[in-house]
Amino acid sequence: MPRPERRSLWDLTETSGLPPRRFVADATGRLALSALARGRTLAVPPEALRGQTVLLSSDRQLPAVAALLQLDGIARRILLCPPELAPAHLPAVIAEAGVDAIVSDGTGPAAHAAGATRTIGFETNVVSDPGMPGQGEIDREGPTEWLLFTSGTTGRPKLVVHTLGSLTGPLDDGLAVASDAVWSTFYDVRRYGGLQILLRALLGGGSMVLSQAGESVADFLARAQASGVTHVSGTPSHWRRALMSPAARDFTPAYVRLSGEVADQAILNSLAAAFPRSSIAHAFASTEAGVAFDVRDGLAGFPASLIGQAGGKAELRVVDGSLRIRSARTASRYVGDAQRLMDADGFVDTGDMVELRGDRYHFVGRREGIINIGGQKVHPEEVEAVLNQHPAVQMARVRGRKSPITGAIVVADVVLRPGSGSLDTIRDDILEGCRRALPPHKVPAMLTEAAGLEVAGSGKLVRRA
Amino acid sequence: MSVRPIILENIVRIAQQQKKPLAPLTDELPLLESGLDSLCIAILVASLDDSLGVDPFDRDGDVAFPVTIGDLIGLYEHATA
Structure with a gap:
């Protein structure tokens, strides 16, 4: 057989x-x-x-x-x-x-x-x-x-x-x-x-x-x-x-x-x-x-x-x-x-x-991760992609912060590359890059320095605050 | 310490960042004619929450929404008193 x-x-x-x-x-x-x-x-x-x-x-x-x-x-x-x-x-x-x-x-x-x-x-x-x-x-x-x-x-x-x-x-x-x-x-x-x-x-x-x-x-x-x-x-x-x-x-x-x-x-x-x-x-x-x-x-x-x-x-x-x-x-x-x-x-x-x-599709984020700013939608990932372009930024996490005025505003935590100095000296430069690339409601209203960002067992950035 | 200068400094800084031309800031100036849009005001409220530790809008029950710059300052003076 x-x-x-x-x-x-x-x-x-x-x-x-x-x-x-x-x-x-x-x-x-x-x-x-x-x-x-x-x-x-x-x-x-x-x-x-x-x-x-x-x-x-x-x-x-x-x-x-x-x-x-x-x-x-x-x-x-x-x-x-x-x-x-x-x-x-x-x-x-x-x-x-x-x-x-x-x-x-x-x-x-x-x-x-x-x-x-x-x-x-x-x-x-x-x-x-x-x-x-x-x-x-x-x-x-x-x-x-x-x-x-x-x-x-x-x-x-x-x-x-x-x-x-x-x-x-x-x-x-x-x-x-x-x-x-x-x-x-x-x-x-x-x-x-x-x-x-x-x-x-x-x-x-x-x-x-x-x-x-x-x-x-x-x-x-x-x-x-x-x-x-x-x-x-x-x-x-x-x-x-x-x-x-x-x-x-x-x-x-x-x-x-x-x-x-x-x-x-x-x-x-x-x-x-x-x-x-x-x-x-x-x-x-x-x-x-x-x-x-x-x-x-x-x-x-x-x-x-x-x-x-x-x-x-x-x-x-x-x-x-x-x-x-x-x-x-x-x-x-x-x-x-x-x-x-x-x-x-x-x-x-x-x-x-x-x-x-153009002739390419880009991922803009997860459906459930959308931040709603007065009815305008923001995907954290699209803002992170812009932040990550800055030479001093090693890693970024963008999240919504509750706002009584607009429902939410965009805030970001960034990990800086070694030798980049303090965030206070480059904050304006980083945000200026965001303003060039993004409409105003997507630009982080606040930028905070983080020593590191947590990565879950799945290998993905932990997004909950 | 009075919250007034802190609020005014924040308004000027946020308007600059958001590239919004500001009207001369007086107590009688309606917020909506100040040059600040709702995104600017949202950022202002979050900034003041961080620097003063209060968010007068984050209350159960009704909050009278400020109409003028003076109303806004009064709201924070009351909340921090």
């Missing part, structure tokens, strides 16, 4: 080759993929979890990656629990997704979750004995559902249903990558943006350097350079912080990717100057909509010709100013929520507002 097509994460990883050099590593551990081929990191044989819904809980990403490799195609569902999930949300998550077992190294949000679920241990050391079947001998006929948590900062995150197929769709984008590439990302790989990079490493024959919570940007960049990282991704906020670190000067990646937030021209220019030999791309993606496209010409926004193209991998529409996407890469649905993920035509509304300028 012919063997069914092998499509699980392990099978595809094995198909791309398992030379001894291939690894997945974090700051404290290193997993050789060839060693995992002959053993396991789970405390039970993967078979024991066949057909079950499994929640992965750990502070570190490495044990979760090992568990994913072992369980995709076997488990019914795998929940990729990000480390910052509030434990208070766990009981509802466990009930909604029908979690049978928590796989944990004793850390992470669910390590001490109460309930009828059983907890299975795992670690990063591969256990192997002669009687154990190799990973390649285990039937993985799946399809396993991969449940990702949305990155919303308020309320309980929603669970979004993907499969390995929807997650790997974007990998077929013509990006030429040497098979010995070493990938890395500032993201946690349990987030959509990070998971994309992990899958590129595993399916493309490469290796992966994971970030680690609590590690400084300088230490991460030094570790990435020492591990031979060639391809690296992060949000514009991640990259603005990275460029503040002297360690960025010694980092020489071949490929730099941005996603998750609006990539403005200032950050694209700064990266091009910092990494003159790198190709730089910015991608548009969301947990629900998947990757829609990436842009490789070094310019902010994207060509208007992408809209309405038929027959592409992802179809794009602009309706009421927001970008909508239809493709096989979108998530299929939310778990346990009546809210529809797609409209009647199968398009996912990204909530990202775009504006046509």
Whole structure:
């Protein structure tokens, strides 16, 4: 009888080759993929979890990656629990997704979750004995559902249903990558943006350097350079912080990717100057909509010709100013929520507002982030993009401040580049730049200096005040 | 310390920043004829909130909206008294 097509994460990883050099590593551990081929990191044989819904809980990403490799195609569902999930949300998550077992190294949000679920241990050391079947001998006929948590900062995150197929769709984008590439990302790989990079490493024959919570940007960049990282991704906020670190000067990646937030021209220019030999791309993606496209010409926004193209991998529409996407890469649905993920035509509304300028569309911000100033709408991101153009500004956050007169006014916090002097001496210059580029109601009424701006676990600027 | 000079300084500074020509500031001058638009007034109220620690508009119940510069100063004098 012919063997069914092998499509699980392990099978595809094995198909791309398992030379001894291939690894997945974090700051404290290193997993050789060839060693995992002959053993396991789970405390039970993967078979024991066949057909079950499994929640992965750990502070570190490495044990979760090992568990994913072992369980995709076997488990019914795998929940990729990000480390910052509030434990208070766990009981509802466990009930909604029908979690049978928590796989944990004793850390992470669910390590001490109460309930009828059983907890299975795992670690990063591969256990192997002669009687154990190799990973390649285990039937993985799946399809396993991969449940990702949305990155919303308020309320309980929603669970979004993907499969390995929807997650790997974007990998077929013509990006030429040497098979010995070493990938890395500032993201946690349990987030959509990070998971994309992990899958590129595993399916493309490469290796992966994971970030680690609590590690400084300088230490991460030094570790990435020492591990031979060639391809690296992060949000514009991640990259603005990275460029503040002297360690960025010694980092020489071949490929730099941005996603998750609006990539403005200032950050694209700064990266091009910092990494003159790198190709730089910015991608548009969301947990629900998947990757829609990436842009490789070094310019902010994207060509208007992408809209309405038929027959592409992802179809794009602009309706009421927001970008909508239809493709096989979108998530299929939310778990346990009546809210529809797609409209009647199968398009996912990204909530990202775009504006046509010349022959390019530019992202102007999130629909829900709009500041209303006496009826005139302002997207924080469009003002941030202007502030970030000023040579002294490293990073900016724009928000609405309540006003009894106009409902709100625009205020901004800026992080200045080292050596820029005090804000008082350059405030007028920065605001003058805003006045040249923006109508009066969009110019920050107040500009405050901040030592740093908080970036959430999702890699995005924290916008709540 | 009187709030009057602080309010007048702020009005002049904000009008300059917003490139609004100001009429000579007298107590009788109606706010809407001063040259300040509603955005300028919104910025003024926020600035005074920061420097004086009061926002006389941020009250439950009715606040009589000031009509003249004098009304505005009176509102803040009352709120800081």
